[in-house]
Amino acid sequence: CMNDVRDGGRQRLLVVANRLPVSATRKGNNWSLEVSAGGLVSALLGVRQFETRWIGWAGVNVVDEADQGALTKALEEQRCVPVFLDEETVHQYYNGYCNNVLWPLFHYLGLPQEDRLSCTRGLEDQFEAYKRANSMFADVVYSVYREGDIVWCHDYHLMFLPRCLKELDNNIKVGWFLHTPFPSSEIYRTLPSRSELLKAVLSADLIGFHTYDYARHFVSACTRILGLEGTPSGVEDHPLGKLTRVAAFPIGIDPNRFIDALQSPEVQTYVKELQEKFCGRKVMLGVDRLDMIKGIPQKLLAFEKFLDENVEWRDKVQLVQIAVPTRTDVHDYQRLTSQVHKIVGRINGRFGTLTTVPIHHLDRSLDFHRLCALYAITDVALVTSLRDGMNLVSYEFVACQNMKKGVLILSELAGAAQSLGAGAILVNPWNISDVAAAMKDALDMSEADREECHCHNFEHVTTHTAQVWADTFVSELHDTIYEAQQRIMR
Numbered sequence: 001c002m003n004d005v006r007d008g009g010r011q012r013l014l015v016v017a018n019r020l021p022v023s024a025t026r027k028g029n030n031w032s033l034e035v036s037a038g039g040l041v042s043a044l045l046g047v048r049q050f051e052t053r054w055i056g057w058a059g060v061n062v063v064d065e066a067d068q069g070a071l072t073k074a075l076e077e078q079r080c081v082p083v084f085l086d087e088e089t090v091h092q093y094y095n096g097y098c099n100n101v102l103w104p105l106f107h108y109l110g111l112p113q114e115d116r117l118s119c120t121r122g123l124e125d126q127f128e129a130y131k132r133a134n135s136m137f138a139d140v141v142y143s144v145y146r147e148g149d150i151v152w153c154h155d156y157h158l159m160f161l162p163r164c165l166k167e168l169d170n171n172i173k174v175g176w177f178l179h180t181p182f183p184s185s186e187i188y189r190t191l192p193s194r195s196e197l198l199k200a201v202l203s204a205d206l207i208g209f210h211t212y213d214y215a216r217h218f219v220s221a222c223t224r225i226l227g228l229e230g231t232p233s234g235v236e237d238h239p240l241g242k243l244t245r246v247a248a249f250p251i252g253i254d255p256n257r258f259i260d261a262l263q264s265p266e267v268q269t270y271v272k273e274l275q276e277k278f279c280g281r282k283v284m285l286g287v288d289r290l291d292m293i294k295g296i297p298q299k300l301l302a303f304e305k306f307l308d309e310n311v312e313w314r315d316k317v318q319l320v321q322i323a324v325p326t327r328t329d330v331h332d333y334q335r336l337t338s339q340v341h342k343i344v345g346r347i348n349g350r351f352g353t354l355t356t357v358p359i360h361h362l363d364r365s366l367d368f369h370r371l372c373a374l375y376a377i378t379d380v381a382l383v384t385s386l387r388d389g390m391n392l393v394s395y396e397f398v399a400c401q402n403m404k405k406g407v408l409i410l411s412e413l414a415g416a417a418q419s420l421g422a423g424a425i426l427v428n429p430w431n432i433s434d435v436a437a438a439m440k441d442a443l444d445m446s447e448a449d450r451e452e453c454h455c456h457n458f459e460h461v462t463t464h465t466a467q468v469w470a471d472t473f474v475s476e477l478h479d480t481i482y483e484a485q486q487r488i489m490r
């Protein structure tokens, strides 16, 4: 029924996200490109069934036109199209409105208090920059767009994009997916630009969330703030007769990428090295971007309490915490880094010996093969986010655990708790005693129980993949548009 424009036989999909999946760094006259860490990138790299173009910011400020041309050319080989944002826009839109306002708000941390506001200009200026940036994204999308393409907008950075695109051409098929939680309307309603933002995103044909709860919160915000009717299929705007479909599409990973990598000689060598290094000790692992929502300080405090209370485990357990720095320009993130370093230093000082320390803390990203090896040798994974849209680290850990069948300690406030909850020890990450007790329970868990939990999780991770997620979203978008056309014809 739909007239797809196909490229090499496949549906063309324009994926628009704030950041491209690669980061660019200048090397003399050339550009070097490196795949960036993060959940969205990991999930979308697993999507292979579409002819995909990426559109987004390359993460660098490039002013000179010749430089812009060279970077555009380098990115073309990766099927990426850059949006060039100037420094002031990045400051106000990205560091300001996106990361200092929407991100904390959507994770229940509230709007910026005075000290967070004073380091940037007021919310209103930032909101104007946000709209401007979204319209710059729309212009680039439109320059790449061919009739029949599907445009899939991602995340809280681009809530205005569906409106901007529909203003350029009302026939563009637009989907929007939120990777973070959508908070309760009681939290969301504090946002000064709450109505404008909701209306803009409602221009999309399909709106997706990780969980049913987030979708419900969104629909209820539209009802309470805009007075629109929430129906089982979405949000209805009666005078206009427009229905925006709203649904849950839980994301996944590409599990085979991990399972296959474990067989590679490179990963097996790393596995051996790590097993020798940690011989005689149980390994607990945290892999997070260094972000307040990941609850790293709380996790460390729980580990300290665990060591305090369980003397017999002190020289038998090792915590490895990999924390990749992000948003290093934002003041709160700098403060979080020093806070984490302080706690790690204290715990290592208290419980270390001449030859060992209880926490190996790394402020950096790990390459894929080393990460797989680390997941594979881990006994207990600690995913203790204070809030998390889904959390893919928990999925990646499960994919790598067929040999070991380790235990997953999982925050009940992460979206993943709804999919992996039955095969994990669920905790309230704010409750340090609860998490410390879970660490002990995980280490003591019987082999039969570990096996049962792992099988449950492995089954989920290998069936609810990134491919399934993208396929379901795109085919739902097709159906939605088809139904809308039928409604108009009736």
Ligand code: ADQ
Binding pocket: 037, 038, 039, 040, 042, 043, 179, 180, 251, 287, 288, 289, 322, 323, 324, 364, 365, 366, 367, 371, 388, 389, 390, 391, 392, 393, 394, 396
């Ligand atoms: P993130 O907040 O980035 O994603 P998550 O889903 O856990 O969180 O994904 C992190 C990804 O980055 C994983 O693929 C992981 O391997 C990688 N990564 C993290 N730290 C790393 C490190 N130190 N070294 C190497 N790789 C590292 C956002 C939302 C999530 C949501 C995803 C996808 O916050 O809730 O699950 O998008 O929608």
